[in-house]
Amino acid sequence: MAFQTLLFYLFGAVLLTAAVATVTLRNMVHAALSLILSFFTAAMLWMLLEAEFLSILLVLVYIGAVLVLFLFVVMMVERHTPTIHHRRNYRLVALAVAAVMAAELGAALVAPDFVPASAPSPAPLGHSNTQALGSVLYTDYALAFEAAAVALLVAIVGAIALTLRARPDHHRQNPAHQSRVRKQDRLRLTDGRSEPPC
C-alpha cells in the first residue's frame, strides 16, 4: 500500500469520527471542537490531492477565523446546561433530511457515468498550484469571481443593516476629541485648604 493511501484512510477515519462526534456530543463546545477537527482533516485530504493552496486556505479562513467566532458564541452558553433538548418531531425532520441526502448520494454513486477518481499523477517539479489557480481565476472566471465578491459585499452590508439598531441611550465617543484633551481641561488645582467649618 502506498504511503498516500495509508494516509488517506487515516485521515478519512479521523474525519468521519470527528463528523459523527460533532452531531452526537452533548457538550456544545466539544461538538464545535470536533467540527474544527473535521475541517482540519478535510484540509489534509485536499493536501493529499496536491491542492495545497486550497488546503491552507481552508485552514486559514474556516478554522482560523470562522470557527473561532463559532466557538466564541458557543462558549457563551452556560457550561452546565449545554444539553440539546430532544423532541420527537425534530427527530422525524432530521431523519427525513438524512434519508433524502442518503438517497441523493446513493443515486450519484450508482449513476452510470460515475467513475471513482484515482489519485492525481504527481505534478511536475516546479509546478505552482497557487499560480495556476490565480491565472485561471482572474482570466477565465473573472466575471464569476467579481460576481461572488459583489454577493459577499451585499451580504456584509445586509448583516450590518439588520443588526445595527440606533438606541436612544447610545454612547458615542470621539477619539480625536479624547486625544486632544489637555491637563487644564480636566484638572483644577486648589490651594489645598479645607472648607471652613460651618
Place this chain on the structure above:
Amino acid sequence: MLEWATDLSVWLRVGEILLGAVLILVPLLATVAYYTYAERKVVGFMQMRLGPSRVGPRGLFQPIADVLKLLTKEVVYPSQASGALFRLAPLAALVPALGAWAVMPFDDGLWLADIDAGLLYVLALTSLGAYGIIIAGWASNSKYALLGAMRQAAQVVSYEIAMGFALVGVLMLSGSLNLAAIVQAQSGGILDWFFLPLLPLLLVYLVSGVAETNRLPFDVVEGESELVAGFHVEYSGAAFAVFFLAEYSAMILISALTAILFFGGWLSPFEGTELARHVPVLDSGIHWWLLKTAFFMFCFLWFRATFPRYRYDQIMRLGWKVFIPVTLIWIFVLGAARYAEIAG
C-alpha cells in the same frame, strides 16, 4: 504493498527532516529563554533599574533558574475544569507557534521546507494559535479566564484581517507566496527592500503583530489589573511555562517575518557595492537576518516599556476603522503603481 517502508532512502529523508527540526527548535528555545532575560534587563534599564542580577554573573543564569522553578512546581488542575481540554490547551498554543518555523528561510538555500504557499502556511498556523488560548480560557471554568479568552478571540480575528491585507502588498510586489522568493525579489540593495514602497503596510503589520501576540500595549487578554492574568489564571508550573514558550516564540516569529517580508531577510544593505565585495562580513548572509530579527525582537520590549495599555474599544477601533481602510487604500495605490509600471 508497503515497499516504501523497506526503502532506506525514505527513512534517511525522515531522519534528515527530524534533524532539521531539532536544529531549528533547540536554538529557538534557547533564544526564548534568553529573550525573557533580555526583556527583564531592557525593561529594567528603561525604568532605571538593574533587572535580574543575582543568579550568575550579571544574572545570566536567571532563565535557567526560572525554567527549573517552573518545571519543578506542581501543576494544579482545578476540580471543575474540563480535564482533557485543560491539558490539551497549552499544546494547542505551542505546536502552531513552533510549526510555523518549518518554512522559514534563514539564508540562501538554508531552509527546512521550501513550499510554494509558504506565507499562507505561516498565516494559517499563527491563526491556529488562537485556539490554545480560547480552549484554555473555556476549559479552566473560571470567569477571568473565559473573559480573557473572549477578548483574545475578538482581538485576533480583528487584527488577522489587517495583517492579511498588509501582506497582500508584499505579494503584489514580489509576485510570490514563497518566503525565499519574496526575499530574492528584494535583492539589489537597501532601496530595493519592500519597507520603502510598503511603509504604511509595514506599520500596520508590525502593530498587528504586537496585537496578535497579545503583547503590550495590546495585552488586554491578560490585563492583570482587571482579569488577574486572563486566560492562564488557572495554569501553573510546566503548563504555564508552555504558554509562555508559545507567546515568546510567536514574538520571535513575527520579528523574523518582518525581517524577511519587509527588510530583505538575509540580504545585506551593502549588497552589490564595492565594500561588500572586499569585506565578506558585509555581504549577504544569515547574520543579517539574525541582526534584523534581533532588532524587531528588541522593538517588542521597547514598545512594552514605552506605551500604556490600550483601552479595549480603542483596540477594536484601531483594527477595524484605521488599519483596514489604510491597507485597502494602499493596496489600491500599489495596484495602480504596478499598472503604470512605477513599482515592482
